[in-house]
Amino acid sequence: MFKRYRPFFKAGMMDMLAYKFNLYTWLLVSSLQVACLVFLWLGVYQSSLEGINSIINGFNYKEMLVYIVFINIFNFVTLDENTLWTIDIEVHDGTIAMSFVKPISYRLRMLFTTFGAFATRVLVIGIPLFIISYGIFYGIGFIVIKSALDLILHLILFIISQMCSLILYDTFSYIFGILCFYTTSSFGLNQLMNVVLKFFSGSLIPISFFPGIMKDICYYLPFAGISQNPILILINKASYIESLKYIGLSLIWIILLNLIAKLLFYTASKKVTVQGG
Amino acid sequence: MNYFKLYFVYLKRSFITRLEYKKDTIISILSFIFGNASAILSIYFILNSIPSLKGWNMYQLGFLYGFSMMPVSLDHLFADDLWNVAYNKVKSGELDRMFLRPVPVLFQVIAETFQLEGLGELIVGIIMISLCGGHIGINWTFPIILLLIVATIFGALIITELKILTSSFAFIFKKSGPLVQMVYNCVSFTNYPLKIFPKVVQVILTFIIPFALFISLPIESILFDTYSPYMLSGIIILFALVFGVISLLVWKACINHYESSGS
Numbered sequence: 001m002f003k004r005y006r007p008f009f010k011a012g013m014m015d016m017l018a019y020k021f022n023l024y025t026w027l028l029v030s031s032l033q034v035a036c037l038v039f040l041w042l043g044v045y046q047s048s049l050e051g052i053n054s055i056i057n058g059f060n061y062k063e064m065l066v067y068i069v070f071i072n073i074f075n076f077v078t079l080d081e082n083t084l085w086t087i088d089i090e091v092h093d094g095t096i097a098m099s100f101v102k103p104i105s106y107r108l109r110m111l112f113t114t115f116g117a118f119a120t121r122v123l124v125i126g127i128p129l130f131i132i133s134y135g136i137f138y139g140i141g142f143i144v145i146k147s148a149l150d151l152i153l154h155l156i157l158f159i160i161s162q163m164c165s166l167i168l169y170d171t172f173s174y175i176f177g178i179l180c181f182y183t184t185s186s187f188g189l190n191q192l193m194n195v196v197l198k199f200f201s202g203s204l205i206p207i208s209f210f211p212g213i214m215k216d217i218c219y220y221l222p223f224a225g226i227s228q229n230p231i232l233i234l235i236n237k238a239s240y241i242e243s244l245k246y247i248g249l250s251l252i253w254i255i256l257l258n259l260i261a262k263l264l265f266y267t268a269s270k271k272v273t274v275q276g277g
Numbered sequence: 278m279n280y281f282k283l284y285f286v287y288l289k290r291s292f293i294t295r296l297e298y299k300k301d302t303i304i305s306i307l308s309f310i311f312g313n314a315s316a317i318l319s320i321y322f323i324l325n326s327i328p329s330l331k332g333w334n335m336y337q338l339g340f341l342y343g344f345s346m347m348p349v350s351l352d353h354l355f356a357d358d359l360w361n362v363a364y365n366k367v368k369s370g371e372l373d374r375m376f377l378r379p380v381p382v383l384f385q386v387i388a389e390t391f392q393l394e395g396l397g398e399l400i401v402g403i404i405m406i407s408l409c410g411g412h413i414g415i416n417w418t419f420p421i422i423l424l425l426i427v428a429t430i431f432g433a434l435i436i437t438e439l440k441i442l443t444s445s446f447a448f449i450f451k452k453s454g455p456l457v458q459m460v461y462n463c464v465s466f467t468n469y470p471l472k473i474f475p476k477v478v479q480v481i482l483t484f485i486i487p488f489a490l491f492i493s494l495p496i497e498s499i500l501f502d503t504y505s506p507y508m509l510s511g512i513i514i515l516f517a518l519v520f521g522v523i524s525l526l527v528w529k530a531c532i533n534h535y536e537s538s539g540s
Contacts, residue, residue, distance in 0.1 A: 025455035032459060036466050043473030048327045056326045185298040188305030195308050199315035209322040 004104060005112040012082075012116025020124055027076065027125065034072045038065055057208040062142040063235060064206075069133055071203055071231045077126040078162060079169050079197075079226070080117055081190055083110045087177030088186035100269065107174060107261065114170045143235065154236060157243045161230040164250035168226050171257045172197065178261065181268040202228030222253035280384065287388035295393055302393055309397035316468070317342055317405070331472045336412040337500050338469070343405025344425070345467050345492045346398045348432030354395030356437040358386050363444035364454035370537045383441070383528060415499065420506035424495050427510040431517040432491030436464070438517070439486065442524040445531035460486055467492040487516055 016023075045061040048054040052061055059067065087110075090096040099106045137143040145151050176193045180186045198204060200223035207218045207228055218224060229246040232238040238246065295302045317339065324335045333341070366372050375385045415421070443460050446453040463486045471479050471493040482489035491513050498504040 029455055029458045029462060032462055033465065036469075039474050039478070040469050043331055043469070044323055044327055047330050047332075183298065183300040183304065185301035187298075188301040188303070188308060192304050192308035192311070195312035195315060199311075199319070204315065204319040205322055209319075209326070211322065211325070 005108055008109050008112040009116040009119075012113035012118075013120045014116075015113075016117040016120035017124075020120075023121065023125055027129075030072060030076060034069060037068050037072075041065060041068060057206065058237070059206065059208070063237065066137050066142050066235050067206065067231055067237075069137075070234060071227050073126070073129050073133065074162065074165075074230065075203055075227055077121045077129075078118065078166050080114060080121070081173050081193070082117060083114055083170055083173040084177040084180070084186055084190055084193070086110065086113070087174070088180045091180055091184065106265065107258070110174055110177075111167070111170055114166065114173075118166055146236075150236075153240070154233060154243075157240070157247070158230055158234040161225070161233055161243070161247050161250065164247060164254060165226045165230050167254050168222055168250060168257070169197070171254065171261060172226075175257065175261050175264060178264050178268050181271055197223055197226060200224070201226040220249070222250070222257065225250035225253065280380075283380065283384075284388050287385075288391050291389070291391040305394050306397040309394045310401055313346065313398060313401045320468075331470055333470050336409040339405050339409035340413060340415075340500070341470070341493070341496045342468050343402045343409060344428075344496055345464070346402030346405070347425075347429040348436055348491060349464060350395040350398035350402060351429065351433035352395075352436040352440070353392050353398060355391070355433075356387050356440060357392035357395075358389040359437070359440045359444045360454070360457065361389075362386055363440075363447045363457045364452065367447040367535070368451045372535065373537050376535070382532060383525075387437075413500070421499055424498070424506035424510050427513055428491040428495045431513045434517045435487060435491060435513075435520050436461070438520040438524040442520070442527050445524070445528045448531040448533075448535045464488045464492075471497070487520075490516060 041061065041064050042052075045052050045054065045056070045064070048056060054060070056064075087096070090099070099109075134143065138145065172193060176189045177186070179189050183189060200207075200218055200221060202218075202224055207215055207224055210218055225246060229238070229250070233243045233246065320338055320342065321335060324330065324338065330338060362372070372382070375382045378385065410417075439460055440457055443457040444453055446456060463482065466474065466478070466482055467488045471482065471489050474482070479489065483494070484490075494504060495506075495509055495513075498506060498509055
């Protein structure tokens with residue numbers, strides 16, 4: 001099955017490679033944002049009752065800074081709304097009609113393109129940036145490694161959960177892309193998807209900062225698996241059992257959301273309005 | 278040529294274009310409201326666990342955040358097409374047609390879009406200001422109202438001027454989007470008290486990319502009486518004029534370098 005979709009994987013990889021320069025400039029832009037957040041959190045911890053060393057909602061300031069930096073790095077590497085744009089473009093220029101007759105799954109085609117783009121971003125940005133920042137944080141004592149085995153196990157769990165995050169985000173991107181069938185424009189839908197995911201995935205603040213019932217609900221929603229949970233695993237703030245629970249939850253949501261996507265695609269494809277083409 | 282008349286023609290056209298995608302426009306406005314609401318909620322949740330952020334309580338922070346949206350939303354409403362110049366209009370050669378018309382290119386670019394999303398920000402901003410302002414018990418005297426109006430209008434002008442300045446470079450380099458983005462994104466620093474940043478960042482934000490000048494300083498002055506409103510209003514207007522002259526000169530100098538990318 002993989003063989004049939006390999007060209008799409010490669011195309012995604014090449015496409016992203018062609019925009020390597022764009023990636024670096026974007027990195028520069030987002031690093032400003034991260035700097036702002038770092039100062040904000042330092043200010044927050046300095047203003048807390050017990051001073052800088054207090055623990056707020058389970059995080060001390062070192063963990064919080066590591067969390068903020070890593071969540072931004074991995075959001076940058078993983079979250080790619082290309083699927084949404086592609087669907088929108090294909091609805092606009094009419095090439096979507098071709099996908100109804102080709103003997104390949106539209107969903108899998110999108111997914112493999114996303115995998116390809118992800119592979120490039122991981123190699124070009126993800127791994128170097130991760131090694132540098134992990135090294136620095138370890139060097140200044142912000143990250144404590146218990147043992148080599150513990151580190152490796154957490155890294156493996158992290159990679160699995162990050163893959164889940166990639167697929168989850170791509171599924172959302174796909175679902176919102178299909179909704180473009182109804183709005184015939186993707187600008188608003190893309191905005192909506194990103195603001196909702198950003199808030200509920202713990203990218204703005206960790207979900208443990210949410211009040212009572214909202215926190216409990218957010219733990220079971222699929223969003224936390226996109227940003228927060230992989231990072232919690234990575235920085236050792238989730239035990240093995242918790243990590244497995246997070247991954248299991250993400251897998252359930254991946255299956256569920258893809259079923260919804262399938263249903264949606266089926267109904268939407270009957271309504272598709274092609275503008276020209 | 279009556280520019281006001283012409284602007285309204287453009288405005289009408291812009292509305293008609295957006296109405297073509299009615300659902301998308303509504304979703305887009307909603308998402309801008311949600312985006313700002315979630316940022317405000319985040320600050321609220323953080324403030325739940327600490328007594329105050331460097332002496333600022335929840336309502337003061339809300340007041341600051343709400344006000345920061347005012348100049349931003351005005352710029353968003355009126356001058357959003359500069360982004361397209363910086364990102365793709367030069368590169369795609371789409372700007373060619375503008376050079377053929379007997380109206381300055383900059384006017385056409387500004388008039389091109391009336392970005393309705395800005396309304397979402399404006400509404401949330403006004404709500405935040407009145408709610409939080411009421412809670413703090415701000416004494417709405419003439420100098421304070423004057424300062425807020427000056428900071429909103431001339432602040433928006435400064436944002437637009439910064440965008441003109443940075444997007445000018447697209448004429449030379451074909452694309453300057455990331456540069457515009459980098460300067461523009463600094464506005465998010467003003468969502469929080471200036472005090473939490475290191476001195477050097479404070480100076481940059483006040484004098485070089487002066488978002489703090491028309492967002493943080495006026496609000497500080499209103500809440501904590503740091504600067505005289507009249508003096509601050511004067512300085513903001515002065516900065517808007519200086520930046521206006523600089524940005525127009527740079528735009529004029531750069532636009533001579535425009536050559537159609539020919540496709």
